Amino acid sequence: xxxxxxxxxxxxxxxxxxxxxxxxxxxxxxxxxxxxxxxxxxxxxxxxxxxxxxxxxxxxxxxxxxxxxxxxxxxxxxxxx
Amino acid sequence: xxxxxxxxxxxxxxxxxxxxxxxxxxxxxxxxxxxxxxxxxxxxxxxxxxxxxxxxxxxxxxxxxxxxxxxxxxxxxxxxxxxxxxxxxxxxxxxxxxxxxxxxxxxxxxx
Amino acid sequence: xxxxxxxxxxxxxxxxxxxxxxxxxxxxxxxxxxxxxxxxxxxxxxxxxxxxxxxxxxxxxxxxxxxxxxxxxxxxxxxxxxxxxxxxxxxxxxxxxxxxxxxxxxxxxxxxxxxxxxxxxxxxxxxxxxx
Numbered sequence: 001x002x003x004x005x006x007x008x009x010x011x012x013x014x015x016x017x018x019x020x021x022x023x024x025x026x027x028x029x030x031x032x033x034x035x036x037x038x039x040x041x042x043x044x045x046x047x048x049x050x051x052x053x054x055x056x057x058x059x060x061x062x063x064x065x066x067x068x069x070x071x072x073x074x075x076x077x078x079x080x081x
Numbered sequence: 082x083x084x085x086x087x088x089x090x091x092x093x094x095x096x097x098x099x100x101x102x103x104x105x106x107x108x109x110x111x112x113x114x115x116x117x118x119x120x121x122x123x124x125x126x127x128x129x130x131x132x133x134x135x136x137x138x139x140x141x142x143x144x145x146x147x148x149x150x151x152x153x154x155x156x157x158x159x160x161x162x163x164x165x166x167x168x169x170x171x172x173x174x175x176x177x178x179x180x181x182x183x184x185x186x187x188x189x190x191x192x
Numbered sequence: 193x194x195x196x197x198x199x200x201x202x203x204x205x206x207x208x209x210x211x212x213x214x215x216x217x218x219x220x221x222x223x224x225x226x227x228x229x230x231x232x233x234x235x236x237x238x239x240x241x242x243x244x245x246x247x248x249x250x251x252x253x254x255x256x257x258x259x260x261x262x263x264x265x266x267x268x269x270x271x272x273x274x275x276x277x278x279x280x281x282x283x284x285x286x287x288x289x290x291x292x293x294x295x296x297x298x299x300x301x302x303x304x305x306x307x308x309x310x311x312x313x314x315x316x317x318x319x320x321x322x323x
Contacts, residue, residue: 011119011133012167013112014183034136046136053187055155056135056166069183082270082304090253090262090271128276141278 002063002079004029007045009057010036014070018058021072027079082125088117091130091149095170099150103160104170107178116169120149134167161189197313197320200232204317211245211254217323221310224265226252231265232310232321238263238270239304261304268309 004022008015010033022029034045034057049059054068061067062078092106099105107113119133131137135147146154152165159165163172164181171178186192200214206225213222213235220235222245233254237244242258252266259274284292311322 009134009136011123013115014134014167042136046138049136053192054185055158056132056185068185069188071182071184082272086264086267086269087271090264093251093253124272128274 001028003061004079005061006031007049007057007059008033012057015058018060018070018075021075084118084121087121087124088114091117091120095150099152099170100173102152102156103173104150104152104165105173105175107164107168107171108176109168109178112168112178116167132165132167158186158189158191161191196322197311198323199318200312200321201319202317203230203314203319206230209249211247211249213243213245214321216321219323221321221323223312223319223321224249224254226265230312230314230319232312232319233263233265233268234308234310236307237261238307239274240302244307263307265309268307270304270306273304 004027006015006018006029008018008031019029019031032041032045034042037045049055052059052066052068056069058070059066059068060075062075065078067074067078096106116133120130123133124130127137130149131144132147132149132151135151137147138144150165150170152159152170155166162181162184163175164170164178166183168178168181168183171181175181198216200216200221201212201223206212206223208225208227211222211224213220215221221232222235224231224233226249231252233244235243235245237256237258239256239259239261242256244254244256247257248255249265252264253262253271254265255262259277261274262271263269264271279292313320
């Protein structure tokens with residue numbers, strides 16, 4: 001089972017949808033709400049976003065695949081492959 | 082400071098800014114309402130209505146690029162996906178906002 | 193009979209979208225021309241007392257020139273507080289830095305309050321206000 005982790009914002013509806021996507025499919029995932037995290041964690045998250053060329057949230061990591069934005073088709077594809 | 086009054090004021094100001102750029106508020110009224118409410122909360126917290134779906138970096142120059150409406154700073158990207166990142170605004174001709182996926186710049190051939 | 197209204201300003205003295213200060217009965221009042229309808233508000237910003245007529249009027253919203261607090265001139269309601277200024281990244285001289293730090297501590301107690309509005313009526317080319 002691939003490891004699923006999310007970086008999200010507590011204020012973002014698409015992040016909520018991304019969390020729902022995995023919950024509805026009973027796929028375990030971890031997440032960090034960037035806006036509620038401490039400074040050091042925020043800096044780390046920004047580094048990962050910048051490295052992946054992502055400008056906003058949600059930021060989803062499925063195994064080795066990184067997907068920026070709410071893109072359920074790509075989530076499914078990454079889970080299957 | 083009353084949330085509904087502030088939402089009304091933000092709508093008034095934003096409309097005039099986005100229209101000349103070829104955008105309008107999303108026809109998804111529930112989404113619009115939710116996002117504006119988040120922006121009022123962010124404005125209360127930071128003094129500035131930031132985008133509810135992009136990171137506040139505490140770096141003034143970069144944070145200015147996510148002040149709503151942030152379309153001018155992401156023009157090519159948003160024109161390519163016909164919406165802004167959080168979806169509060171869509172291209173003027175969009176009738177079905179649900180059909181617009183949330184694609185990052187590299188997925189539309191941009192940096 | 194004692195009419196509460198006082199003659200304040202002639203209607204051709206403020207263009208639509210404009211604001212002008214008058215003093216009536218010892219009170220500083222700003223008259224706003226919102227597309228031909230006149231509203232009257234207290235002159236002093238509900239944040240830090242700056243003169244609102246030096247700000248901008250857009251529709252029924254006035255923005256204070258000092259820190260950009262916004263108010264609805266039809267109700268006086270405070271809509272948003274100050275916008276934080278940008279002091280840049282340069283290192284400040286120690287005394288300036290210490291002073292700003294002290295001010296910063298006190299500023300946390302400053303609130304943006306709603307402002308007072310006044311009744312208006314237009315009669316014979318004059319805006320009247322009840323101070």
